[in-house]
Amino acid sequence: MEIRHATITAIGTFVPEKRLTNYDLEQMVDTSDEWIVQRTGIRERRISAPHEYTSDLCAAAVRDLMRRYGKSVNDVDMIIAATSTPDFPFPSTASLLQHKLGVSPSTGAMDVSAACAGFVYGLHLANGLIASGLHRKILVVGGETLTKITDYTDRTTCVLFGDGAGAVLIERDERRSSFLSSRLSTEGSGGAHVYQTRIANRINGVELIDKQLLVQNGREVFKWAVRTVPEGVREVLSNASLDLGQVDWFVPHSANLRMIEPICERLGLPPERALYSLEYFGNTSAATIPLALDLGIRAGKIRQGDLALLYGFGSGLVQAGMLVRLELDPEIEPPFPL
Template structure:
């Protein structure tokens, strides 16, 4: 059976209006602007309003996509939402978005749980569905409202997280494909290092902190990511038969600049060609990678024809890499909001 080609034709993003700065956090916990920047690179993050949930952020990101690329979604046949913070355990965020966006009832809906690797997993899944011939037009969304599960008394984690959403439209294309190679992996033995309790309060025989809030062992996650991501990047490039110097932009999960820097050093990829969204948005989990890509598109650094290496990693411990060739449709309207990535 011959595989169909899948192309990412449009993207959109959204972040809430409220800004939580490092100076704001100084009044909440024992921390300082200088300490946060030195340890994380983060200056501020966006926080959802009292009645603003993950489905609202995801819907707004899709509307941005539609507005900028003159896209319709009433013919989408599958919605995949990557999130760790759904509005409800069920119904799914994807189901809520189907109704709000006026997508036909004949469309399938899936919420995908892969934490900070979720957007990459969702793109990979969309490519598989289209390549197999099962679907023609898939809406992929990465959205999280981590502020709702952040412990704002824990100075080691509350400085990290924010809220945001990104969306991509993946369509069947007779001529071009965006997808060149992939690499996936998981280390479930490390699952206890990032978690939020649910029905269970033990993991691998270990009693968990049953707070219903996010709990993270930052040191262990750092060690795992700095070891795992460069190896995954190499495996991805080996599958593609290309070399890293043929990649235009590296877009890792924006967990912490102090993770991204050693990953770049160990992999040999220049930090100057690495995109991240953490400076102004913090760690937005499944939304960090689309936000980072859109920052590059908004300020004119990223262009069609560029080769992108996306790499998500996080709770699970799970990781996912994609090698993409950017082939977006032309934008009909320049993005209205400009952001500055400089630290």
């Protein structure tokens, strides 16, 4: 029987040029740099230009991947775009990327809507599609322009969100696999804790605030994540017959540093083994995990062969965890200008 493996062979990222600092936010709402840093760990976030959309950020991340790793994407046979802020409800962001990147029309293209777990969902799908023999070369992209749906009159949420994108190329490999184990979970009963209204105005009988902007009950999301994510992490490890001591890096969704800290504490994990992207990019939802991975690569922290446990969680309420072995070229890229 032929054994098919899927391997991550390249990564690329992109963030817009414009910065929104905590000091800028002090001029917009009743807040302060000290308050924001103390409660979130965020110092600034990147803001897309008025005519710069999610597909633009995603395409730039793929071009970064191509430049750094010498990869071509015109023969990709599937594009998976994870986003909660697509340019349009339809056509899909993935189909827009096919055109922007000059990918062969014979490719498949689909969007994944799993909020902050979207990128890991995309990896999960790509691994399955390649392992099954259906596909050979897949682009997985996580990108957001959350600032376009952020309510800048709400001081509890507007300090959190930023824009950015990250992309990985996953290819068939007869010798090795990047993917060791995964775990998904869904608690749809918590859907009203993080949402953006569109057609419907009720979730599970709960009346929603109808302003088509991002609405979040931060306290409830925090309690849910801190209570359930450690259990999910242990399940991912158990599925691979490994323990946390064998993992080099924990890469959780960069929602809030004050959320990551108690998760690490409950896991018994030293905080220095967690990688996150929120300090200078804010919460970029589906983009936080690839941005954190690339920051680790650029800083020389992640080395070839390292094990990383990726864990996304967010609106739905959904979770997606995955244990991956990173075999990326260890050559260090210049760091982002932070």
